[in-house]
Amino acid sequence: AQSVTQLGSHVSVSEGALVLLRCNYSSSVPPYLFWYVQYPNQGLQLLLKYTTGATLVKGINGFEAEFKKSETSFHLTKPSAHMSDAAEYFCAVSESGTGGFKTIFGAGTRLFVKA
Amino acid sequence: EAQVTQNPRYLITVTGKKLTVTCSQNMNHEYMSWYRQDPGLGLRQIYYSMNVEVTDKGDVPEGYKVSRKEKRNFPLILESPSPNQTSLYFCASSPPGGNEQFFGPGTRLTVL
Numbered sequence: 107a108q109s110v111t112q113l114g115s116h117v118s119v120s121e122g123a124l125v126l127l128r129c130n131y132s133s134s135v136p137p138y139l140f141w142y143v144q145y146p147n148q149g150l151q152l153l154l155k156y157t158t159g160a161t162l163v164k165g166i167n168g169f170e171a172e173f174k175k176s177e178t179s180f181h182l183t184k185p186s187a188h189m190s191d192a193a194e195y196f197c198a199v200s201e202s203g204t205g206g207f208k209t210i211f212g213a214g215t216r217l218f219v220k221a
Numbered sequence: 222e223a224q225v226t227q228n229p230r231y232l233i234t235v236t237g238k239k240l241t242v243t244c245s246q247n248m249n250h251e252y253m254s255w256y257r258q259d260p261g262l263g264l265r266q267i268y269y270s271m272n273v274e275v276t277d278k279g280d281v282p283e284g285y286k287v288s289r290k291e292k293r294n295f296p297l298i299l300e301s302p303s304p305n306q307t308s309l310y311f312c313a314s315s316p317p318g319g320n321e322q323f324f325g326p327g328t329r330l331t332v333l
Contacts, residue, residue, distance in 0.1 A: 148327075149311055208269065208277075208279060209254070211256075212263050213262055214263045
C-alpha cells in the first residue's frame with residue numbers, strides 16, 4: 107500500500123535561506139512522485155514531478171527534488187527562499203489502479219518565510 | 222482558458238439534505254478525481270475516474286457517490302450529508318497517462 111510522510115507540518119526559514127521540505131514514501135511498485143503547492147484560498151498547483159529517468163527533477167519557481175530510491179525519499183529544495191514561497195506544500199505518490207491513478211497525498215508542510 | 226471549474230464554491234447545508242457539487246474540465250482529460258482536504262490530513266482521494274462510465278473508489282468513498290456520463294463532467298453527490306463531511310473539496314483532472322493533476326478552485330462545504 108502507498109503512503110506518504112512529510113516531516114514537519116511547519117517549516118520556517120529566513121528570506122534568502124535554503125528551503126528543504128522532506129518527503130518519504132512507500133510504494134509496492136515504481137511510483138510517480140509529485141510536489142504540489144497551495145497558496146491561500148486556492149487549489150493545488152504542480153511544482154514538479156518524477157515519473158522515470160533523471161532522478162533530479164527541476165520544477166517551477168526555482169524548486170527541485172531528488173528521487174532517492176534507496177532512501178524512499180523525494181525531498182524538495184530551493185537554494186534561496188523568497189517571501190512569495192510562503193504556502194503549503196504537498197508531496198504525493200501515485201500508482202496505476204483499475205480505474206485510473208490512485209493518488210496519496212502527504213499531510214502537507216506549511217512554509218513560512220521571514221523577512 | 223484551460224481550467225477545472227467547480228460549483229458551488231461555498232455551500233452551507235443541513236444534515237440529510239441531498240446535494241451535488243459539479244466539476245467540469247475543458248481540457249479533454251480522461252482522468253478525473255475528487256479529494257477532500259482537512260487540516261492535518263492533507264488531501265484524501267474520494268473517487269476517481271479513468272474515463273466515461275469508469276470509476277473507482279479512493280481512500281474515503283463512504284457517504285459519497287459519483288457519476289461520469291460525459292468526459293468533461295464529474296459530479297460529486299452526497300445523498301445524505303452529515304457533519305463529518307464538512308470539508309474543503311477539490312476536483313482534479315489529468316491528461317492521458319494520469320500524471321500531474323490540474324485542480325479546481327475548491328468547494329467549501331459546511332453541513333450543520
